[in-house]
Amino acid sequence: MFELSYTESEAVFLSLKVALFAVGLSLPLGIFVAWVLARMEFPGKTVLDAIIHVPLVMPPVVVGYLLLLLLGRKGILGSWIYDTFGVTIGFSWQGAAVAAAVMSFPLMVRAIRLSIEAIDPHLEQAARTLGAGRLDVFFSVTLPLAGSGIVVGAILAFARALGEFGATITFVSAIPGETNTLPISLYTIVQTPGEETGAIRLVALSLVIAFGAMFAAEVISRRVRKRITGS
Amino acid sequence: MTLLVDLHKTLGTFTINAQFQCSNEITALFGKSGAGKTSIVQMLAGLIKPENGRIVIDDVTLYDSRHQIDLPPNRRRVGYVFQDARLFPHMSVEKNLDYGQRRRRGTGGSPKFDQVVDVLDISHLLERKTRALSGGERQRVAIGRALLSAPQMLLMDEPLASLDSQRKAEIIPFVAEIQREFLLPVIYVSHSIDEVLQLADTVVLVAKGGVAAVGPVENILNRPDLVRVTNTGDAGTVIPARLTKTDQDFDMAIFSFSGGAFQVPAPSGDVEIGQSLRLRVRARDVSIALKKPQDVSVMNIFKGTVASVVNGDGPQVDVSINVGETLIWSRITRKSLSELSISPGKSVYAMVKAVAIDKPGPRH
Numbered sequence: 027m028f029e030l031s032y033t034e035s036e037a038v039f040l041s042l043k044v045a046l047f048a049v050g051l052s053l054p055l056g057i058f059v060a061w062v063l064a065r066m067e068f069p070g071k072t073v074l075d076a077i078i079h080v081p082l083v084m085p086p087v088v089v090g091y092l093l094l095l096l097l098g099r100k101g102i103l104g105s106w107i108y109d110t111f112g113v114t115i116g117f118s119w120q121g122a123a124v125a126a127a128v129m130s131f132p133l134m135v136r137a138i139r140l141s142i143e144a145i146d147p148h149l150e151q152a153a154r155t156l157g158a159g160r161l162d163v164f165f166s167v168t169l170p171l172a173g174s175g176i177v178v179g180a181i182l183a184f185a186r187a188l189g190e191f192g193a194t195i196t197f198v199s200a201i202p203g204e205t206n207t208l209p210i211s212l213y214t215i216v217q218t219p220g221e222e223t224g225a226i227r228l229v230a231l232s233l234v235i236a237f238g239a240m241f242a243a244e245v246i247s248r249r250v251r252k253r254i255t256g257s
Numbered sequence: 258m259t260l261l262v263d264l265h266k267t268l269g270t271f272t273i274n275a276q277f278q279c280s281n282e283i284t285a286l287f288g289k290s291g292a293g294k295t296s297i298v299q300m301l302a303g304l305i306k307p308e309n310g311r312i313v314i315d316d317v318t319l320y321d322s323r324h325q326i327d328l329p330p331n332r333r334r335v336g337y338v339f340q341d342a343r344l345f346p347h348m349s350v351e352k353n354l355d356y357g358q359r360r361r362r363g364t365g366g367s368p369k370f371d372q373v374v375d376v377l378d379i380s381h382l383l384e385r386k387t388r389a390l391s392g393g394e395r396q397r398v399a400i401g402r403a404l405l406s407a408p409q410m411l412l413m414d415e416p417l418a419s420l421d422s423q424r425k426a427e428i429i430p431f432v433a434e435i436q437r438e439f440l441l442p443v444i445y446v447s448h449s450i451d452e453v454l455q456l457a458d459t460v461v462l463v464a465k466g467g468v469a470a471v472g473p474v475e476n477i478l479n480r481p482d483l484v485r486v487t488n489t490g491d492a493g494t495v496i497p498a499r500l501t502k503t504d505q506d507f508d509m510a511i512f513s514f515s516g517g518a519f520q521v522p523a524p525s526g527d528v529e530i531g532q533s534l535r536l537r538v539r540a541r542d543v544s545i546a547l548k549k550p551q552d553v554s555v556m557n558i559f560k561g562t563v564a565s566v567v568n569g570d571g572p573q574v575d576v577s578i579n580v581g582e583t584l585i586w587s588r589i590t591r592k593s594l595s596e597l598s599i600s601p602g603k604s605v606y607a608m609v610k611a612v613a614i615d616k617p618g619p620r621h
Contacts, residue, residue, distance in 0.1 A: 146343075148339070148341070148343055149343055149345060149346075151304055151330075151343075152337070152339060152343035152345075153345075153356070154303075154304070154329070154330040154331050155302050155303075155304070155330050155331075155333075155335065155336070155337040155403070155406075156331075156356055156357035156360060156402065156403070156406045157331045157332075157357060157360030157361060157362050157406050158331055158356075158360055159329070159331050162331075162360070166356070167345060170347045171346070171347055173347075253347075
């Protein structure tokens, strides 16, 4: 049987924790940004759109380094956070979650934005005439109708966060028990001679988790769509 | 309840200048497609913003550019029934109906759920998903949903335009009943003269973004000049009439009006003896004879006096003939006019083929 060693289960657990936190923290912001991009017209919209999509096209190492400059203990924001709260985000699993969140954000926003754009704005208008304010319309009409897109966006982001490597290793390095997620463990292990079996086992684990996530995404989004439209 | 409307807005090269008022009755905004009717009701609902003007219902100001009042749509208490129903696809029929009710603005005199469901005959649909509804059912649910939000006024934007004629006939009685039952001013947008004839008390004739005329249905639709200017179909005469007799052997009906009686094909639907409705006779279906014609198939022949002759474009003229207290319009060629030397004061016979009269629907 396939039994996980301590380091393997630690890597799996850490990867899941980092990815869950990354998605959980960025989802509300992702929904909000997607809604703004789908429904609002304002100057600078193209710039906002570009900033959000930058991590998708930039080398992950660059993103990781930028995060270090921004959030590291000596970083612009990081030093302030350290002085005020006495914590540092760099070189911790929280830092890994931040890196994963930034890298997966564009995928999440894209999926949710598409699903909001697919909602007939006339339905939201009708809700207004029935007495619902803007926020009420968002929660009672827009959000439920975008449900399947939000689920898809979250799962895509989760899968992307699980696989995050470049930005993570640059920003938080590979600290055993703290930041050595699956891909980082694999990277460490292939550097070590004579650990081929261990590497293969990690590859297999990654494959199982990735397939599982995509399968779950499909099943959940189908179920949500069915609940919404009854088809 | 009185609604005062005075709206101005420029949309591209198109300008809307609408001024009218209406009360507790069905007011039709009538005009051809693209005349600006929908823009006007959208401004009433607050869905588009006018450049300036005023919208007041009794003592509540919804919009006033001079005092910078512009209530958002959710605070206007204006019910809106859209052409495409716009039911929420993620909710059952009951949840859709509930949506407005849970957000109702103000209290007092607001329609009860059971009463609305009952009047619209939708109680058997409550559990259904909205996509399982027919077009007519969707519109009835949409009307119910708007009513339950306790509006002070109901806007209906071509609610029947996407339905076939059978479904139309199914909804029209509900619209009239709603107005009676819940005593709301209803603004009914339409480009169909039939709907206006069957439903409206007052017509606001809309053309090129402006209001061409306002008045009772009979007055407005009986003016060929207006009909021509607004391009809203053939000129004709609207005649209030009452069903006095039906002839089952030939499937005919006799309607009395102030100038005599019309024989027409029996109306579709359930019209009872004694019921009033509006007949509409197109001017081009009315011919004129100087002597009483003998041995002709035309069944409706009325003696009258020429009241006026109105020159139209080209070879046609409109002649109005006084028959009893009713003015019937006839459109003939200028050539006929001259050959028969027709002029005001002349005694003539107006002839209308029975089959030329559209099967009248009941006036509710």
